[in-house]
Amino acid sequence: MKLFLYSLTTCLVIFQNTWQPNPVPKQRHRFMVIAHRGDHVNYPENTLAAYQQAIKDGADYVEIDLRTTKDGQLISLHNESVDRMTNGTGLVKDLTFDEIKKLKIKTTDQSQNINYTIPSFQEILSLCKNKIYIYIDFKDAAPVLVDAVLKQFNMEDQVLVYINKPEQLTAWRLAAPKIPLMLSLPEDVIDSLTMERFLDQSKADLLDGDYRQYNPGLLAIARKHHIEVWPDGQSKTEGPIVWNEAIKKGLIGLQTDEPEELINYLKKTNRR
Numbered sequence: 001m002k003l004f005l006y007s008l009t010t011c012l013v014i015f016q017n018t019w020q021p022n023p024v025p026k027q028r029h030r031f032m033v034i035a036h037r038g039d040h041v042n043y044p045e046n047t048l049a050a051y052q053q054a055i056k057d058g059a060d061y062v063e064i065d066l067r068t069t070k071d072g073q074l075i076s077l078h079n080e081s082v083d084r085m086t087n088g089t090g091l092v093k094d095l096t097f098d099e100i101k102k103l104k105i106k107t108t109d110q111s112q113n114i115n116y117t118i119p120s121f122q123e124i125l126s127l128c129k130n131k132i133y134i135y136i137d138f139k140d141a142a143p144v145l146v147d148a149v150l151k152q153f154n155m156e157d158q159v160l161v162y163i164n165k166p167e168q169l170t171a172w173r174l175a176a177p178k179i180p181l182m183l184s185l186p187e188d189v190i191d192s193l194t195m196e197r198f199l200d201q202s203k204a205d206l207l208d209g210d211y212r213q214y215n216p217g218l219l220a221i222a223r224k225h226h227i228e229v230w231p232d233g234q235s236k237t238e239g240p241i242v243w244n245e246a247i248k249k250g251l252i253g254l255q256t257d258e259p260e261e262l263i264n265y266l267k268k269t270n271r272r
Contacts, residue, residue, distance in 0.1 A: 020226075021180070021204075021205045021206075021225065021226050021227050022177075022178055022179065022180040022181070022205040023180065024160060024180050024205070024206060024228055025133045025157060025158055025159070025160070025180075027060070028060055029060060029266075029272055030252065030271060030272070031247075031252050031253060031254075031266055031271050031272060032060045032061065032228075032230050032252065032253030032254070033057075033058075033059045033060050033061070033253070033254065033256060033259055033262055033263055033266070034059065034060065034061040034062075034063055034135050034230060034253065034254065034255040034256065034259075035050075035051075035054035035057065035059040035061065035062045035063060035256065035259040036063050036232075036234050036255050036256060036257050036259075037050065037063055037064070037065070037078060038050025038051040038052075038053065038054045038062050038063075038064075039051075039053035039054045039056075039057055039059070039259050039260060040257070041257070041258060041259075041260070042260075043116070044085070044105045044106070044107055044116050045078065045085070046064065046065060046076045046077060046078060046085075046118070046119070047105055047116045047117070047118075047119065048116075048119050048123060048124070048127055049114075049116060051064075051119075051124060051127055051128060051132075052127060053260075054132060054259055055127075055128070055131050055132045057259045057260040057263055058263050059132060059259045059263070060132070060133060060253075061132065061133045061134065061135040061160075062128060062132050062133075062134060062135065063135040063137055063162075063255060064076040064121075064124055064134060064135070064136055064137065065077055065078040065137045065139050066121065066136050066137065066138055066139055066140075066141050066146065067080070067092045067093070067139045067140045067141065068092070068093065068140055068141045068142070068145075069092060069093070069095060069096055069097045069100055070093060070094055070095055070096050070097075071096045071097055072145070073096075073097035073120060073121075074120065074121035074122075074141055074145065074146065074149065075092065075097070075100060075118050075119065075120055075121065076118065076119055076120075076121065076124060077092060077118055078137075078139075080092060080093070080139070080140070082095065082100065082103055082118070085105055085106060085118075086103040086104060086105055086106060086118070087103060087104045087106065088100075088102075088103040092140070093140065097120070100118050101117055101118065101120075103117065103118060104116065104117065105117060105118070121146070121149055122149065122153075125149070125150070125153040125155055126153070128158075129153060129155055129158065130158075133158050133159065133160070134155075134158060134159045134160075135159075135160055135162065135182075135255075136159055136160070136161045136162065137162045137164070138161050138162060138163060138164060138168055138172075139164065142171075142175075143168070143171045143172045143174075143175035143176060144175045146161075146176075147175050147176040147179070150176075150179075156176070156178070156179065159179065160179070160180045160181070160182055160205075160206060161179055161180070161181050161182065162181075162182045162183075162208060163181050163182065163183055169181060169183070169202075169203075173203075180205040180206055181204065181205050181206070182204065182205065182206040182207065182208050182230075183202055183204040183206075183207060183208065184207070184208045184209040185198075185207055185208070185209035185210075185213050185214070185218075185231075186198060187213070189213075189218070190218075191217060191218075192217050192218070192220075192221055195217075195218050195221040195222070196221055199221070199222075199225055199227065204227060205227065205228075206227060206228045206229070206230060207222060207227060207228070207229045207230075207231070208230065208231050208232060208255070209231045209232065210231060210232055211231040211232060211233050211242075211245075211246045211249070211251060211254060213231070214229060214231060214249055214250075214251065215249065216249065216250055219249065219250045219251070228252075228253065229251060229252075229253070230251075230252075230253030230254065230255065231246075231251065231253075231254065231255070232254070232255045233246055233254035233255060233256050233262075234255060234256055234257040234258075235257075238256065238257055238258055239258070239261070240265055243262060243265055243266075247269075247271070
């Protein structure tokens with residue numbers, strides 16, 4: 001997920017005097033593990049198989065990338081085009097749901113001879129309900145539509161939404177004011193003063209960003225406001241050194257490309 005610099009002038013003034021952070025789904029562990037695009041170590045990213053493996057791993061959340069097809073259906077794909085992940089070409093917004101469902105996900109192990117497809121939002125909810133929470137990286141969709149589907153599945157209390165653009169925050173607050181919304185920490189938030197100002201203006205319910213941005217002072221301000229901080233730990237060098245560094249900072253959750261290994265590490269260090 002790309003960091004965006006939140007524009008302070010776009011905050012919702014109507015929340016300034018009454019705002020309290022929306023509660024996140026009930027935490028099942030001391031340290032939250034968010035499986036970035038599912039467990040894509042073992043299966044292609046953002047497939048039902050990757051999400052199922054994240055459930056098997058014991059992750060707390062599975063991160064999905066929500067986009068809208070030409071005919072208004074919701075699917076999960078990180079890129080705006082299908083080119084990188086499938087045997088097709090074109091932008092998601094220019095393809096119908098039926099066209100997208102006919103595409104096959106590329107795999108590195110052709111010997112498996114398994115056809116993976118791009119999942120619909122409804123398929124993901126059916127798989128994950130009451131098994132794992134869903135972290136929606138909100139790429140391109142209508143909050144009203146997403147909220148309606150969540151209500152159909154009675155899963156409004158099993159999700160959080162990561163906001164990529166300031167206007168998305170406004171749209172979500174109006175469409176579904178009780179859904180917890182996550183923002184990345186701007187690069188210019190470096191001390192207690194700038195952290196207080198950012199939280200006051202943004203009205204974030206949770207915080208993301210690069211785990212290296214956070215220090216004990218910033219985390220103390222977040223805790224004071226009852227705001228969870230679950231940043232990104234995924235990188236080419238992700239492993240025990242990164243996880244230990246994050247824990248020493250006082251973080252109690254990470255998004256990861258290695259959910260199974262991170263959970264094993266937490267168990268070995270008596271944190272799970």
